[in-house]
Amino acid sequence: MAHAHESNTKRIWIVFGILSVVTIVEVILGIIKPESLMASVLGMKILNWIFIILTIVKAYYIAWSFMHLEGERGSFKWSIVLPLLILIPYLAFILLVEGNYIYDVYSESFVSWDF
Amino acid sequence: MEATVNTQTEEENVWGGGNQPLGASYGKMMMWFFIVSDALTFSGFLVAYGFSRYKFIDSWPIADEVFTHFPFLHGVEAPMYYVALMTFILIFSSVTMVLAVDAGHQMKQKKVAWYMLFTIIGGLVFVGSQAWEWATFIRGDYGAVELRSGRILQFVDAQTGKRIALDEFAQPIEDERVVHLERNGVWYQSGEGLPSYTVNEIKAGFMANENVVGRAEKLNEDGEKIMLSREETAERLESAVHVVEGANLVRNEYGNRLFADFFFFITGFHGFHVFSGVVINVIIFFNVILGTYDRRKNYEMVEKVGLYWHFVDLVWVFVFTFFYLV
Structure with a gap:
């Protein structure tokens, strides 16, 4: 430089x-x-x-x-961006699907959560 | 040409040290990799927030109803304006930071110092704003009742649907619990904090005011809280156990308990980053004034703290979206 x-x-x-x-x-x-x-x-x-x-x-x-x-040099740029680009959407996908599933269990089960 | 020369030197002493395969100095590279790991930490928090929100998607508090305050405009409903202002302050301090880095490339010591100073001031204003935001959040404004299920019951006007604060309808009853004051005994006594009204006072006030109805946490299809009838409210009030005013880590008047926990944790962790960023900026600012980097003939340290500072701004952009907008 x-x-x-x-x-x-x-x-x-x-x-x-x-x-x-x-x-x-x-x-x-x-x-x-x-x-x-x-x-x-x-x-x-x-x-x-x-x-x-x-x-x-x-x-x-x-x-x-x-x-x-x-x-920055390409190799440096992508060694920073790629891990984030892969891991964050992956984590978000898994946890949001799971959260949605738990919501279904709560709302469709026979137990009242608002007693 | 430059690239060819670089490859040659790399081939000559690959293991001898002194080469930069990624074209960045050690310090800068490590700052970047720290930022990557910190970004993953923050995304962990934000995704956990999303998880809990999806779990209670039909009863999560509405941010527009929670963050409605603006300094010096008491009683005016101003959702979002304050956080938008905070976002601007942080983006602007990011601009002065990048201007400082730019001036550093040209070895203009005075300019770097001034821009660093503006950045520090911007950071301090932001942290102060966040403290104000927290104080307003903790104080709360309407108050609510917590039921045995842990759910929050808020009160609204039956005609207009507007929120009603507890002190507008609660009926004071004499001879209930009093706060233990130091003059009544110097020893320490632990116990539950005492809210302004007791559950019985709220119940009496509800019976006396025909136009007060409750509002549960549940949302309708348009994403608005569902109003209850007088009978439904009376039925729910039977199981009321706490009067909740404002927010703490256990319960909050806005709704789901996790909401306040995530608010304190995520904005707190971000605020801590801003604070430490200000501290590091101050250290570098003094080094700039003392001429350390001028003698060193490069201002890369300014660039490194600049990276951290921009990262803090970057995180806030996401916190802003997921806490206040979505």
């Missing part, structure tokens, strides 16, 4: 703009809760899917631009 670093200030402010806009959109959607986004797709409301996708967009910009992953 001997080469001279030029200033990235402009890009930093652009990314800040993107992150701000995404956050504002999230907050507005969270307050209005449009009726059209309440339909369920793949077991979750469309609105919640939008929130999760926007969150991942924000995470991408923070990691790639602010944490400067885009400038």
Whole structure:
């Protein structure tokens, strides 16, 4: 890394703009809760899917631009991102399915949990 | 060209040390791998939260009804605005941090110091906001009753459906338990904390006010809490065992007990990260002022704490989504 670093200030402010806009959109959607986004797709409301996708967009910009992953060598970049990309959705899938199953057991069994 | 040269040196002394196969210094690499493991810890917490929420999907507290406060706007319903502001503060402190790193690449000591200072201030404001958020959460505002099943029964106006606080309808009864004060005996006595009203006072108040009905934890199809009738409320009140005001680790007035536990644990663990980030930033800030990195001819330490600081911001983005939005 001997080469001279030029200033990235402009890009930093652009990314800040993107992150701000995404956050504002999230907050507005969270307050209005449009009726059209309440339909369920793949077991979750469309609105919640939008929130999760926007969150991942924000995470991408923070990691790639602010944490400067885009400038790292490919092997380093992917040794950081891949474990997270594999393990977290895996854990989420297992535990959420399990949680849903326990909910079914609670609601369909003959025992009242609200006595 | 540069790449070819690198390969050659690597081949020459693969085991001799001094080469960087991943193109990053040891310190930076270890900071990244620490961040990976910490990210897995946080995702463990958030997924556990999701697990418990799916388990009680039809009775989980509604975040919009819990976090409705904004400083200096007492009594105004302002869901989300405060956390949105906190998110902005943290994102902005992340921007000043990355500007500090950028200035460090150009060896501008003064600029680095100023940007670090702004980052530290942003971090402190965030931790302060979180303390305020906790204080409001712990204090609570309406109060509720806990039933024998551990479920929470809240009270609403039968006509408008608006929440009613306990002190709006409870009827004080003389000669009930009193708080043990130090002047009545200096020795320590342990016992349950005393809420403002007893269960009997709530029951009497319920009987006297025709427009008060209960609201159980259950949600209807639109994700709103179901209002009970007068008879149903009276029936449930029979099994009331506790008056709950605000939140602690055992019970909270918002609903499911796990809700407050996860709130305290996840936002607390994140707040602890912010706090330690501020401490590390302060140390590096002083090193910058003293000119340590100027003499060292590189500002990589600023970059490393910067990575940690951005990670804290990154985690908050997820906490914000899963605790307040979804």
